[in-house]
Structures are given as C-alpha cells and as structure tokens.
Amino acid sequence: HIVAVKIQRPGIIKLIQSDLDILDALAGFLDQKFDELKAYDLPELVQVIRRQLMKEIDFTVECRNLEIARALGADTPIHIPRAYSAYCTKRILVMEFVPGARYNEAVADPLYDGARIATQGLAAAVKQILEDGFFHADPHPGNLLVTTEMNLCIIDWGMVGRLTEKDRFELTELLRAIVERDSDALVHSLLRMCASRGDTVRPQNLERDLLTILDTYHAVPIKELNIGQLL
Numbered sequence: 001h002i003v004a005v006k007i008q009r010p011g012i013i014k015l016i017q018s019d020l021d022i023l024d025a026l027a028g029f030l031d032q033k034f035d036e037l038k039a040y041d042l043p044e045l046v047q048v049i050r051r052q053l054m055k056e057i058d059f060t061v062e063c064r065n066l067e068i069a070r071a072l073g074a075d076t077p078i079h080i081p082r083a084y085s086a087y088c089t090k091r092i093l094v095m096e097f098v099p100g101a102r103y104n105e106a107v108a109d110p111l112y113d114g115a116r117i118a119t120q121g122l123a124a125a126v127k128q129i130l131e132d133g134f135f136h137a138d139p140h141p142g143n144l145l146v147t148t149e150m151n152l153c154i155i156d157w158g159m160v161g162r163l164t165e166k167d168r169f170e171l172t173e174l175l176r177a178i179v180e181r182d183s184d185a186l187v188h189s190l191l192r193m194c195a196s197r198g199d200t201v202r203p204q205n206l207e208r209d210l211l212t213i214l215d216t217y218h219a220v221p222i223k224e225l226n227i228g229q230l231l
Contacts, residue, residue: 002097003084003094003095003096004081004095004096004097004098005092005093005094005095006062006092006093006094006095007091007092008057008059008091008092012057013057016057020046020049020050020053023046023049024043024046024047024050027042027043027045027046028042028043030042031043052159055158056158056159057090057158058090059088059089059090059092059093059158060088060089060090061158062083062093062156062157062158063083063088063093065157065158065160066080066082066083066157067083067085068134069134069136069154069157069160072127072128072132072134073124073127076120076123076127077120077151077152078120078124078151078152078153078154079098079147079151079152079153079154080154080157081095081096081097081098081153081155082095083095083096084096098145098153098155099147099148100145100146100147100148100153102141102144102145102146103117103141103142103144103145103146104141106146112146113150117150120151120152121144121152124152125139129161129163129168129171130168130171130172131168133162133163133164133165133168134160134161134162135160135161135162135163136154136159136160137159137160137161138158138159139154142156143155143156167193170189170192170193171193173185173189174186174189174190174193177189178214178230181214181215181218183207183210183211183214184207186207186210186214187203187206187207187210188203190210191203191206213230217230
C-alpha cells in the first residue's frame with residue numbers, strides 16, 4: 001500500500017523557539033517605542049504565532065485536523081487525504097498517497113477543467129469558513145492538488161482556523177454590507193469584530209473612508225475585481 005510520509009526536520013523545534021524569542025523581543029520594543037504601532041498589538045500577535053507554530057510542529061494535531069476535515073467534507077467532491085493515526089507520532093505523519101497534478105500544473109493544462117476546479121475551491125472556502133467554522137488556514141497553490149477524477153485535493157492541515165457561530169454571523173454581515181454598499185452596517189460590523197487600541201475610532205470618519213473603498217470597487221466590473229486587494 002503506497003502512503004505519503006511527512007517527517008519533521010531534526011532540530012527544528014529549538015530553531016523555531018529561538019526565532020520566536022527574538023521576534024518577541026522585537027515586538028515588545030516596537031510596541032513600547034512607537035505609539036502608531038500599538039493598534040496592531042504586536043506582542044499579542046507574536047504570542048498567536050507562537051501558539052500556532054507549536055501546534056503545527058506536533059503532527060498528532062495535524063492528524064486530528066485531517067480527521068475533522070474529512071468528516072466535515074464527507075458530502076463534498078473535495079478530497080482530504082486519510083491519516084493513518086496508528087502510525088502517526090508527534091514527528092511522523094503517515095497519510096494516504098493521492099495521485100494527481102499540482103494545482104499550478106493543472107490550471108495551466110487545457111486538459112483540466114479550470115472552471116470545475118475553481119468552483120470547487122470557492123465552494124470549499126465558503127463551506128469551511130461560513131458553515132463549518134473550521135478551515136484550512138494556508139491554502140497556497142503548493143497545498144492544492146487536482147486528482148485524476150478532476151477534483152480538488154487539499155493537503156497540509158497543520159494550520160487551521162476556527163470561527164465561532166457569532167464570528168461566522170459577523171463575517172456574513174460584513175460581506176452583505178460590502179455587496180449592498182451599506183457603509184453604516186459595514187462600520188458597525190467592523191467595530192464589533194475588531195478590538196481597537198490606541199486612539200478612539202471615529203465612526204463617521206471610518207464610514208467616509210469605507211465609502212471611498214466601496215465606491216471604487218462597486219464601479220469595477222466583476223472580472224476586473226481584485227478581491228485580495230479589496231479585503
């Protein structure tokens with residue numbers, strides 16, 4: 001039986017911890033010295049990164065993430081590799097081997113159905129984020145395959161995100177406000193979702209700035225819309 005095996009690089013834990021300690025010191029210095037950076041809460045951001053990376057280097061966590069993702073995506077065409085938990089440890093992950101093409105190769109090859117792959121990817125993102133509240137947090141092309149059945153396969157589940165039901169509701173309201181060009185609702189959604197530090201946010205000023213953004217993108221045809229830039 002052919003499997004895919006992920007093995008942790010020797011010494012990587014000490015190296016990551018050392019880098020994080022340096023990053024923590026830099027973040028603390030910048031937060032103290034520059035008032036304009038306080039809104040970003042850099043020390044807390046480093047702690048979030050530390051917690052996430054410590055989870056990511058424990059392959060038993062990724063094994064569990066694979067099992068959750070497979071269960072949630074069972075009724076969709078998206079393929080999630082099976083993990084063989086009996087053979088997994090903190091430093092070794094044994095998974096089903098999935099034959100197929102890398103995403104970048106598939107989208108450049110006319111033999112692959114680009115519209116089908118794109119539709120599956122969009123449906124998977126919407127379901128994971130807005131319905132399940134459990135989503136792949138690092139979906140770059142290197143973590144996407146296209147199977148021989150022409151279905152999207154998502155690999156490398158070491159980094160995932162979770163959203164509560166309240167988070168998902170707020171995000172849906174945010175997207176609705178953008179689509180309907182409702183600047184007032186957009187302001188209130190943003191303020192509910194974001195913790196503010198430093199200067200007090202002035203809602204009227206924020207709404208004017210958001211209207212500028214909304215007007216710019218509502219005037220652009222869908223095919224020319226840069227969603228990443230808008231977000």
